[in-house]
Amino acid sequence: MRIGVLAVQGAFAEHLSTLGAIGVEGVAVRVPADLEGLSGLILPGGESTAQRRLVDRWGLREPILDLARSGAPLYGTCAGMILLSREILDGDEPVFPLLDVGIRRNAFGRQLDSFETELDVPMLGHQPVHAVFIRAPAVERTGPDVDVLARLEDGRVVAVRQRNVIATAFHPELAGETRFHRLVATMAAEHDDPGEGSGRRHHPTRRTGLAR
Ligand code: GLN
Numbered sequence: 001m002r003i004g005v006l007a008v009q010g011a012f013a014e015h016l017s018t019l020g021a022i023g024v025e026g027v028a029v030r031v032p033a034d035l036e037g038l039s040g041l042i043l044p045g046g047e048s049t050a051q052r053r054l055v056d057r058w059g060l061r062e063p064i065l066d067l068a069r070s071g072a073p074l075y076g077t078c079a080g081m082i083l084l085s086r087e088i089l090d091g092d093e094p095v096f097p098l099l100d101v102g103i104r105r106n107a108f109g110r111q112l113d114s115f116e117t118e119l120d121v122p123m124l125g126h127q128p129v130h131a132v133f134i135r136a137p138a139v140e141r142t143g144p145d146v147d148v149l150a151r152l153e154d155g156r157v158v159a160v161r162q163r164n165v166i167a168t169a170f171h172p173e174l175a176g177e178t179r180f181h182r183l184v185a186t187m188a189a190e191h192d193d194p195g196e197g198s199g200r201r202h203h204p205t206r207r208t209g210l211a212r
Contacts, residue, residue, distance in 0.1 A: 001024065001025070001039045001185070001188055001189060001192060002024075002025045002026070002027050002037065002038055002039060003019055003024055003025070003026055003027070003038060003039060003040040003041065003042065003184065003185065003188055004026070004027045004028075004029040004034065004035060004038040004040070004041040004042065005019070005026055005027070005028060005029060005041070005042045005044060006029050006041065006042065006043045006044060006051070006055075006060070006064075006080070007028035007029055007030050007044075008030060008050075008051060008054035008055065008058065008060075009046045009047060009050045009051050009054055010044045010045050010046015010047065010050075010051060010079060011044045011045045011046055011077075011171065011173070011174070012028060012042075012044040012046075014044070014171075014173040014174060015042045015044050015077075015173050015181075016028065017173075018172075018173045018178055018181050019042075019181060019185075021178060022178050022181055022182055022185060024181070024185050029041065029060070030058060031058050031059075031060070032058070032059055032060060032063045035060075035063050035064065035067055038067065038072065039072055039073075039188035039189070039191060039192050040072050040073040040074065040075070040184050040185070040187065040188035040191070041064065041067055041068075041072065041073075041074050041075075042074075042075045042076070042077070042080070042181075042184065043074065043075070043076035043077070043079070043080030043081075043083050043084065043096075044077060044078075044079070044080055044173075045077045045078030045079045045080060045134065045171055046078075046079045047079060048079040048082040048083055048091070048095075048105065049091075049092070051079055051083060051095075052083065052092065052095050055083075055095060061095065061096070064096060065096060065098075068096065068098050068164065068165065070191075071163075071164050071191050072164065072188065072191050073164045073165070073166065073184050073187035073188050073191065074096075074098065074164065074165045074166070075165075075166045075167070075168075075180060075181075075184045076165075076166070076167040076168075077167070077168050077170070077171050077172070077173065078133075078134065078135075078136055078137065078168075078169060078170065078171060080167065081099075081103065081137055081167035081168060081169055082103060082105055082137050083095040083096055084096050084098050084099045084165060084167050085097070085099050085101050085102070085103040085137075085139075085167070086098070086099060086100050086101060086102070086143075087101065087102040087103065087141070088102075088103055088105060089102050089103060089104045089105075089140060090104050090105050090106065091105045098162070098165045099146065099160060099162050099165055099167055100142070100143030100144075100145055100146055100162060101139045101141060101142050101143065101146055101157075101160055101162075101167075102139070102140050102141030103137045103138070103139055103140065104137055104138055104140055105137050106135065106137070107136060107137050107138035107140075107156070107169075108133065108135070108136055108138070113134075113135055114132075114133060114134045114135065115133050116130065116131065116132050116133070116175075117130075117131055117133070117152070118130060118131070119131045119150050119152070119158070119159075119170070120150065121149055121150045121159060121179075122149075123149050123161075123183075124179040124180070124183070125179070129150070129170075129172060129175075129177055129179070130172075130175040130176075130177060131150075131158070131168075131170035131171075131172070131175070131177075132170055132171045132172075132174045132175050133158075133169060133170045133171075134171060136158070136169040136170060137169050138152075138156045138157065138158055138169055139156070139157035139158065139160055139169070140157075142157060142160060143162075145162050145163070146160050146161070146162045147160065147161045147162070148160055149161055149166070149168075150168070158170060164187060164191070166180070166183070166184065168180065
């Protein structure tokens with residue numbers, strides 16, 4: 001099983017090494033051919049405006065949407081979360097409108113540019129997540145199909161899931177936290193080989209739409 005990391009800009013190297021740390025082969029994705037045969041994709045933090053431009057320059061938008069539509073897991077951190085949101089309240093048009101959320105790009109203002117905190121993420125177990133926020137977004141609206149995975153103490157939503165798409169406003173990969181990556185790997189394995197009785201239909205082919 002191989003999991004891609006969008007590598008056009010930003011903190012992709014940290015995600016590749018986190019995948020390596022849990023024994024999963026990570027693939028740097030820069031052009032559509034890199035997506036071939038992947039079981040999942042991670043969208044790193046960085047600068048979402050630059051990332052959106054490069055995604056379109058390299059023709060990655062449609063093949064990434066096709067991968068998501070096939071049911072493969074996608075996981076976005078920070079700028080990656082922005083790219084996955086259907087509505088960017090203080091920004092441009094959506095890029096991959098896969099999460100039915102409204103997001104604020106610069107939710108924490110200048111005073112609170114960066115901060116770290118311990119977050120409860122019940123889905124990952126009892127031990128809190130050490131969460132690093134860097135010019136982070138926050139979710140201000142969630143649609144009915146969106147699960148909230150974590151909130152700050154003030155109630156702001158900072159981690160969400162909608163079926164095969166997960167996003168966190170913070171960077172677990174900068175804190176040695178591997179549980180989100182393990183979850184993505186588990187979902188990717190399940191996508192590759194849906195178990196008996198899982199209620200999910202087997203996909204006969206896993207094309208990413210690259211042939212078009
Ligand atoms: N605020 C940045 C943006 O809008 C995201 C910052 C990050 O990914 N650490 O793209």
